[in-house]
Amino acid sequence: MAVHELNSTDYATMEKELENELSLSICVFNHFKLLRRGLLTDKTVLVDSWPNFSAVVIVDSKRKKTLQYAVAFCKQPNFCQSLEILLRHAFKVLASPLSIIGCTSAVIDALVNRFRDPKTSPVKRRIDGVVFTLPPDKIVPLETPDGFRITKLKQSQVENVHNSWKSKEKYERFVDVRCWIRYLISNFHTVCIETEDGRPVAWELQQEYGGIGMLYVEPEYRRANLGSVVTRTLAGKLVKDGQLVFAFVEDTNETSINFHKKNGYILMPFKLSFAIYNL
Numbered sequence: 001m002a003v004h005e006l007n008s009t010d011y012a013t014m015e016k017e018l019e020n021e022l023s024l025s026i027c028v029f030n031h032f033k034l035l036r037r038g039l040l041t042d043k044t045v046l047v048d049s050w051p052n053f054s055a056v057v058i059v060d061s062k063r064k065k066t067l068q069y070a071v072a073f074c075k076q077p078n079f080c081q082s083l084e085i086l087l088r089h090a091f092k093v094l095a096s097p098l099s100i101i102g103c104t105s106a107v108i109d110a111l112v113n114r115f116r117d118p119k120t121s122p123v124k125r126r127i128d129g130v131v132f133t134l135p136p137d138k139i140v141p142l143e144t145p146d147g148f149r150i151t152k153l154k155q156s157q158v159e160n161v162h163n164s165w166k167s168k169e170k171y172e173r174f175v176d177v178r179c180w181i182r183y184l185i186s187n188f189h190t191v192c193i194e195t196e197d198g199r200p201v202a203w204e205l206q207q208e209y210g211g212i213g214m215l216y217v218e219p220e221y222r223r224a225n226l227g228s229v230v231t232r233t234l235a236g237k238l239v240k241d242g243q244l245v246f247a248f249v250e251d252t253n254e255t256s257i258n259f260h261k262k263n264g265y266i267l268m269p270f271k272l273s274f275a276i277y278n279l
Contacts, residue, residue: 001048001049001081001082001085002048002049003046003047003048003085003086003089004046004047004048004049004050004053005044005045005046006045006046006047006050010050010051011032011035011036011045013051014032014045014056015029015032015033015036017051017053018032018056018073021073021075023131023133023268023270024073024075024104024270025056025073025102026102026131026133026210026244026246026268027071027072027073027101027102027209027210027211027246027248027272028056028058028071028072028073028102029210029244030209030210030211030243030244030246031058031071031102031208031209031210032045032058033210033242033243034210034243035058039187039188040187040208042060042061042062042064043058043059043060043061044058044059044060044061044090044093045057045058046058046059046086046089046090047086048079048082048083048085048086054074054075054076054079054082055072055073055074055075055079055082055083055086056072056073056074056086057070057071057072057083057086057087057090058070058071058072059071059090059093059094059098060094061093062094063094063095063096066175066179066180066183066208067099067171067174067175067180067208068094068096068097068098068099068174068175069098069099069101069208069209070087070090070098070099070100070101070277071101071102071208071209071210072086072087072100072101072102072103073102073103074103074104074107076107077104077106077107077109077110078110079107080107080110080111080114081114083103083107083111084111084114084123087100087122087277088122088279091122091277091278091279092279096174097174097276097277097278098276098277098278099126099171099174099274099275099276100123100273100274100275100276100277101209101248101272101274102209102272103272103273103275104270104271104272104273105128105270105271105272105273107273108123108125108273108275109273111123111275112125112275122277122278122279123275123276123277124275124276124278125273125274125275126170126273126274126275126276127250127273127274128250128251128271128272128273128274129248129249129250129251129271129272129273129274130248130249130251130257130267130268130271130272131246131247131248131249131267131268131270131271131272132246132247132249132260132261132265132266132267132268133244133245133246133265133266133268134235134245134246134247134263134264134265134266135245135264135266136239136245138264138265138266139232139235139236139239139245139264140232140264141232141233141236142225142228142229142232143229144193144229145224145225145226145229147195147196148193148194148195148196148201148224148226149193149194149196150191150192150193150229150233151191151192151193151194152185152190152191152192153185153190153191153192153200153203153205154185154192155182155185155186157185157192157200157203158178158181158182158185159178160200160203161181161185161203161205161214161216162177162178162181164216165177165181165214165216174276181205183208184205184206184207184208185205187208188205188206188207188208189205189206189234189237189238189241190203190204190205190206190234191203191204191230191233191234191237192230193226193229193230201217201218201221201226202216202217202218202221202226202227202229202230203215203216203230204216204230204231204234206234206238210243210244210246211246211247211248212231212234212235212238212245212246212247213247213248215227215230215231215256217230227259228259228262228263231259231263232263247260247265248272248274251271
């Protein structure tokens with residue numbers, strides 16, 4: 001199988017094809033829209049064939065200090081060999097572990113099962129999760145409580161985000177997490193709620209793959225409804241920017257699942273898996 005790298009003349013056709021595959025293609029679709037709008041630079045779009053593709057991988061074209069995402073889509077589990085060839089090609093170029101996001105759990109299962117010995121497999125499953133989407137008509141703005149103001153995250157608040165993110169230990173051997181957080185704050189939508197004296201007490205970030213996440217509210221402020229204000233405000237920003245709103249939630253996190261349902265998110269009838277590809 002040949003690996004095809006798309007050029008910009010193919011992008012309009014690709015966006016239409018990915019839109020036809022929604023909701024399963026939601027990660028690649030949003031990521032691709034960010035790419036087309038110039039919000040992502042140095043990206044390479046790889047497909048197993050063109051124009052009739054069965055697998056897509058979007059990666060950086062050069063190694064960076066940020067988390068190396070392989071935002072991927074595979075139409076069915078029986079095309080996982082094509083997906084693995086694309087991942088292998090990307091890894092050889094970057095010489096860096098790739099965080100795979102966007103594939104259904106069934107596709108990741110098939111990808112893992114291609115290798116007889118799990119210990120030597122380049123694919124390591126990290127997280128299984130559910131996907132929530134938030135239609136524009138479900139975004140109901142909330143008033144900011146007295147004593148707080150809505151703003152964006154600043155570079156001076158990187159340490160706050162780093163210290164609050166429970167999953168950072170999983171990635172610190174692959175990437176400078178603080179550098180990655182700086183990258184997210186500089187390039188994607190964020191929302192922060194501050195006290196009147198400028199203390200950040202709640203925030204959420206759009207992730208590079210297009211979804212929203214890393215929601216955090218300081219413990220002493222968790223009864224003030226700030227989490228809902230943050231997530232609805234961020235959702236409104238994405239919709240205004242022409243993007244889909246979705247969130248990937250670990251399937252064992254009942255608190256987060258209930259939170260998203262409370263705020264109008266709709267649960268999709270499939271699961272995604274977050275995995276690492278490392279030769």
